[in-house]
Amino acid sequence: xxxxxxxxxxxxxxxxxxxxxxxxxxxxxxxxxxxxxxxxxxxxxxxxxxxxxxxxxxxxxxxxxxxxxxxxxxxxxxxxxxxxxxxxxxxxxxxxxxxxxxxxxxxxxxxxxxxxxxxxxxxxxxxxxxxxxxxxxxxxxxxxxxxxxxxxxxxxxxxxxxxxxxxxxxxxxxxxxxxxxxxxxxxxxxxxxxxxxxxxxxxxxxxxxxxxxxxxxxxxxxxxxxxxxxxxxxxxxxxxxxxxxxxxxxxxxxxxxxxxxxxxxxxxxxxxxxxxxxxxxxxxxxxxxxxxxxxxxxxxxxxxxxxxxxxxxxxxx
Amino acid sequence: xxxxxxxxxxxxxxxxxxxxxxxxxxxxxxxxxxxxxxxxxxxxxxxxxxxxxxxxxxxxxxxxxxxxxxxxxxxxxxxxxxxxxxxxxxxxxxxxxxxxxxxxxxxxxxxxxxxxxxxxxxxxxxxxxxxxxxxxxxxxxxxxxxxxxxxxxxxxxxxxxxxxxxxxxxxxxxxxxxxxxxxxxxxxxxxxxxxxxxxxxxxxxxxxxxxxxxxxxxxxxxxxxxxxxxxxxxxxxxxxxxxxxxxxxxxxxxxxxxxxxxxxxxxxxxxxxxxxxxxxxxxxxxxxxxxxxxxxxxxxxxxxxxxxxxxxxxxxxxxxxxxxxxxxx
Numbered sequence: 024x025x026x027x028x029x030x031x032x033x034x035x036x037x038x039x040x041x042x043x044x045x046x047x048x049x050x051x052x053x054x055x056x057x058x059x060x061x062x063x064x065x066x067x068x069x070x071x072x073x074x075x076x077x078x079x080x081x082x083x084x085x086x087x088x089x090x091x092x093x094x095x096x097x098x099x100x101x102x103x104x105x106x107x108x109x110x111x112x113x114x115x116x117x118x119x120x121x122x123x124x125x126x127x128x129x130x131x132x133x134x135x136x137x138x139x140x141x142x143x144x145x146x147x148x149x150x151x152x153x154x155x156x157x158x159x160x161x162x163x164x165x166x167x168x169x170x171x172x173x174x175x176x177x178x179x180x181x182x183x184x185x186x187x188x189x190x191x192x193x194x195x196x197x198x199x200x201x202x203x204x205x206x207x208x209x210x211x212x213x214x215x216x217x218x219x220x221x222x223x224x225x226x227x228x229x230x231x232x233x234x235x236x237x238x239x240x241x242x243x244x245x246x247x248x249x250x251x252x253x254x255x256x257x258x259x260x261x262x263x264x265x266x267x268x269x270x271x272x273x274x275x276x277x278x279x280x281x282x283x284x285x286x287x288x289x290x291x292x293x294x295x296x297x298x299x300x301x302x303x304x305x306x307x308x309x310x311x312x313x314x315x316x317x318x319x320x321x322x323x324x325x326x327x328x329x330x331x332x333x334x335x336x337x338x339x340x
Numbered sequence: 341x342x343x344x345x346x347x348x349x350x351x352x353x354x355x356x357x358x359x360x361x362x363x364x365x366x367x368x369x370x371x372x373x374x375x376x377x378x379x380x381x382x383x384x385x386x387x388x389x390x391x392x393x394x395x396x397x398x399x400x401x402x403x404x405x406x407x408x409x410x411x412x413x414x415x416x417x418x419x420x421x422x423x424x425x426x427x428x429x430x431x432x433x434x435x436x437x438x439x440x441x442x443x444x445x446x447x448x449x450x451x452x453x454x455x456x457x458x459x460x461x462x463x464x465x466x467x468x469x470x471x472x473x474x475x476x477x478x479x480x481x482x483x484x485x486x487x488x489x490x491x492x493x494x495x496x497x498x499x500x501x502x503x504x505x506x507x508x509x510x511x512x513x514x515x516x517x518x519x520x521x522x523x524x525x526x527x528x529x530x531x532x533x534x535x536x537x538x539x540x541x542x543x544x545x546x547x548x549x550x551x552x553x554x555x556x557x558x559x560x561x562x563x564x565x566x567x568x569x570x571x572x573x574x575x576x577x578x579x580x581x582x583x584x585x586x587x588x589x590x591x592x593x594x595x596x597x598x599x600x601x602x603x604x605x606x607x608x609x610x611x612x613x614x615x616x617x618x619x620x621x622x623x624x625x626x627x628x629x630x631x632x633x634x635x636x637x638x639x640x641x642x643x644x645x646x647x648x649x650x651x652x653x654x655x656x657x658x659x660x661x662x663x664x665x666x667x668x669x
Binding site: 031039170171175176178179183184185186187188190208272276279280281282295299302303307310317321322325326329 | 355358362397454476477480481482483484485491492496595596599600602603606617618620621622624625629632636637640641
């Protein structure tokens with residue numbers, strides 16, 4: 024976004040470990056001068072901190088059934104007429120404190136979203152490096168597979184994989200249900216990283232530093248890890264940032280549809296689904312707060328991703 | 341040209357076979373159908389006989405071939421929960437989904453293209469900047485939330501529009517349409533807008549980017565140098581060139597509208613294929629899932645095939661280089 028920044032050489036062409044250097048220089052400079060990026064990062068960090076510290080921040084433990092009191096159900100937020108100070112954001116239909124449920128829900132949403140992104144980056148980067156470097160049958164197979172997968176919308180693929188997982192394990196316990204969900208999101212997203220990395224690897228493979236490393240006898244595994252990998256990570260970083268938001272929205276959608284996280288550990292999507300039943304009765308707070316948290320986080324991550332893409336794109340400078 | 345068409349067709353058939361294999365393998369997880377059909381005291385011999393009658397003793401490839409044969413005639417068996425023909429279930433829900441998707445597509449084009457053009461032409465003005473910022477919100481908002489908000493505002497608070505169902509429908513042959521009654525239009529409005537929001541923002545951003553690209557080109561500078569009025573330069577030259585990729589993308593988006601309708605239909609209790617599919621996933625009801633999977637794949641493969649072939653007609657370079665040239669990331 025900042026067009027006035029001084030022109031820089033093509034960052035992708037820098038030798039290995041170059042990305043550390045840009046972080047130290049222009050990237051951080053750009054970041055500090057972009058109010059949007061700063062605000063987005065602040066909101067995202069706030070959500071992250073809330074999720075990480077949920078057990079300490081939350082005034083109640085929503086999973087502790089002993090403390091649920093049905094007499095306290097359907098209470099509005101504290102600042103409204105019937106509200107109580109102990110339940111800052113009100114309670115849901117089972118007397119659960121909304122603030123606590125929100126923090127724990129955010130924790131579950133972020134855990135599912137982040138772990139699926141980490142997994143899909145790991146799978147996608149390895150597949151892309153190998154396909155781009157080895158070429159031949161491996162490459163052709165990967166490209167055909169990704170052609171098929173990218174022609175379907177991600178939410179549909181996630182739905183289908185989730186559906187297959189449910190059909191395979193009809194009586195899954197919570198752990199397995201989580202694993203199926205994370206796997207569904209991972210299998211949906213990894214192809215994007217694989218394609219991006221494959222493209223950059225094809226370019227890097229013919230550069231002199233790779234040829235030189237090969238000439239002095241560096242073995243393929245080490246060559247890919249130490250020499251090629253650092254130079255293809257830029258676009259992966261941008262994609263991963265945007266995909267964190269995407270994964271959390273997809274998870275929320277699946278949970279909203281009732282086929283996401285198990286009901287005993289509600290995520291933001293589950294909370295919104297529960298609240299939706301009481302919305303027409305005027306109890307807006309059960310839906311509004313989880314929905315706002317979801318949108319704020321997704322929006323700030325998208326803004327960060329947009330900013331990062333522009334900041335790393337030498338053509339926009 | 342002919343080798344290209346044949347290769348592309350073969351690729352489409354291959355994709356359908358892979359999807360079919362996925363659908364077929366779903367059936368392996370529902371358990372042995374025979375144990376549901378015979379009584380508790382059936383002997384092993386009776387079970388084996390029934391297995392043989394149903395063809396379940398044959399090797400998997402033979403069973404798969406039969407599955408494909410049945411699927412080609414639209415026969416996916418009976419729904420496990422409703423006990424009815426899956427093809428009949430889908431056929432009666434298809435019109436609702438298609439009408440919803442088409443109305444949403446028209447809405448997103450009707451609003452997305454003008455907004456994209458406007459934000460490109462007036463990109464330094466505050467209202468254009470505001471539209472762009474709001475559009476980012478549109479991309480970040482999950483579809484189901486848009487639906488909830490619209491229901492809350494227009495059905496609960498204002499009470500203007502109904503929040504669920506299709507309303508009055510008219511039978512035209514085997515097709516039930518809601519587009520011929522006022523009640524049907526009142527019902528379709530909210531779900532169609534919900535479904536259109538995401539596509540609209542994507543389309544608007546795409547049109548804007550393509551317009552900006554076109555406005556930067558040499559022929560626009562030349563047109564201006566010739567002294568043509570802005571109106572001709574913007575709409576006669578720039579927009580016309582910007583619209584080519586937009587047309588392709590909106591064609592491809594029709595498929596994702598049908599896929600996204602899964603969510604919208606659930607929020608609005610719209611009696612279409614999407615809500616049928618979600619119920620099937622929740623249960624799980626494998627024949628319905630398999631049929632929906634194959635049908636959606638067919639729609640996507642069909643749309644992609646048509647778009648690729650049209651591209652080949654327009655751009656002769658693609659014919660010689662094969663499909664990979666067009667598939668660069």
